[in-house]
Amino acid sequence: MTNRAYNFNAGPAALPLEVLQQAQQEFIDYAGTGMSIMEMSHRSSVFEGVNDGAQALLRELFGIPSQYKVLFLQGGASTQFAMIPMNLLTPGKSAAFVHTGSWAEKAYKEAKLIGETAIAATSEADKFNRIPALSDIRLPDNAAYLHITSNETIEGTQFAAYPDTGDVTLIGDMSSDILSRPVDVGKFGMIYAGAQKNLGPSGVTIVIVREDLVESSPKSLPTMLRYDTHVKNNSLYNTPPSFSVYLVGLMLQWIKDKGGVAAMEQFNRDKTKLIYDAIDQSGGYYRGFADTASRSLMNITFRLGSEALEKQFVKESEQHGFVGLKGHRSVGGLRASTYNAVPFESCKALAEFMGDFAKRNG
Ligand code: PMP
Numbered sequence: 001m002t003n004r005a006y007n008f009n010a011g012p013a014a015l016p017l018e019v020l021q022q023a024q025q026e027f028i029d030y031a032g033t034g035m036s037i038m039e040m041s042h043r044s045s046v047f048e049g050v051n052d053g054a055q056a057l058l059r060e061l062f063g064i065p066s067q068y069k070v071l072f073l074q075g076g077a078s079t080q081f082a083m084i085p086m087n088l089l090t091p092g093k094s095a096a097f098v099h100t101g102s103w104a105e106k107a108y109k110e111a112k113l114i115g116e117t118a119i120a121a122t123s124e125a126d127k128f129n130r131i132p133a134l135s136d137i138r139l140p141d142n143a144a145y146l147h148i149t150s151n152e153t154i155e156g157t158q159f160a161a162y163p164d165t166g167d168v169t170l171i172g173d174m175s176s177d178i179l180s181r182p183v184d185v186g187k188f189g190m191i192y193a194g195a196q197k198n199l200g201p202s203g204v205t206i207v208i209v210r211e212d213l214v215e216s217s218p219k220s221l222p223t224m225l226r227y228d229t230h231v232k233n234n235s236l237y238n239t240p241p242s243f244s245v246y247l248v249g250l251m252l253q254w255i256k257d258k259g260g261v262a263a264m265e266q267f268n269r270d271k272t273k274l275i276y277d278a279i280d281q282s283g284g285y286y287r288g289f290a291d292t293a294s295r296s297l298m299n300i301t302f303r304l305g306s307e308a309l310e311k312q313f314v315k316e317s318e319q320h321g322f323v324g325l326k327g328h329r330s331v332g333g334l335r336a337s338t339y340n341a342v343p344f345e346s347c348k349a350l351a352e353f354m355g356d357f358a359k360r361n362g
Pocket of ligand 1: 011075076077078079103149151152153154173174175176194195
């Protein structure tokens with residue numbers, strides 16, 4: 001089991017070897033039940049234990065206050081782009097967005113289909129290479145909520161601090177940085193994230209929502225698209241993505257064993273420093289895309305002198321065992337995604353490769 005790739009995929013992404021090995025061990029016979037998690041009724045007490053256990057660990061590690069519900073849903077973070085305005089955008093109110101890049105844009109466009117929207121701040125004029133200053137955020141008088149994308153996966157920018165929105169509900173799409181650093185959950189009315197980057201495999205979406213926000217969804221909303229349906233049924237209204245929930249539980253235990261979320265942040269800082277240093281100390285050979293103050297600890301985006309050189313970099317990196325370094329097709333360049341499970345050794349190897357590549361192709 002040593003032929004693991006240096007996996008810098010943007011999502012689905014690397015999982016810890018220990019987690020995969022535990023899943024492998026339990027795959028055919030989970031806890032002496034004579035069956036795998038995938039073959040088990042989601043109404044069984046064993047699966048309920050898995051479901052409740054994952055929720056409890058998430059609460060503990062992320063410091064989720066008791067008045068918040070934790071839901072495990074399907075449909076990806078993309079479905080939340082629609083469910084949020086469907087449930088929380090009341091007539092006469094406006095959904096406000098900090099327009100930070102590709103994912104904020106998608107969330108904004110989806111809300112526009114449902115009701116009134118507003119851009120509270122944008123960095124579009126700078127090609128989204130930075131998070132707008134918090135002091136530039138302007139909320140409309142009738143704001144129902146402010147939506148932010150805490151980490152822009154494609155551009156490689158991340159909020160260093162979160163805005164204070166007073167009485168206005170703050171909602172965070174944390175798909176690409178959940179549990180990578182401590183967060184004051186109480187600042188947010190809702191936090192959501194697809195699991196497939198920092199928390200496990202694809203197939204399950206984490207929603208953390210304050211109770212009072214889910215009490216009054218419009219009566220006409222379809223059952224599956226209402227938060228209160230899933231709250232009332234402990235995320236077991238219909239058949240859940242049981243294997244994904246199980247793997248999220250294993251991943252959470254791994255984070256706990258590593259020392260929790262604060263330890264994750266330090267780990268992520270240490271390993272990304274290697275790559276950012278390789279960029280900054282290259283004498284301009286590599287150019288970071290994001291403004292230094294907005295740099296992400298999760299997605300490191302950079303460019304080389306020409307597209308031909310970038311192609312060459314990707315090709316040679318693949319020959320050296322690196323996977324996933326090509327930038328998103330919408331922005332080009334290169335991107336290394338360094339989520340919680342990406343080992344220090346992978347980042348060290350990448351930093352070294354970057355140095356060697358620059359020497360060879362200088
Ligand atoms: N938001 C962000 C910040 C993302 O990175 C992604 C996925 N790359 C999404 C939303 C969409 O997530 P999903 O594919 O789970 O719908």
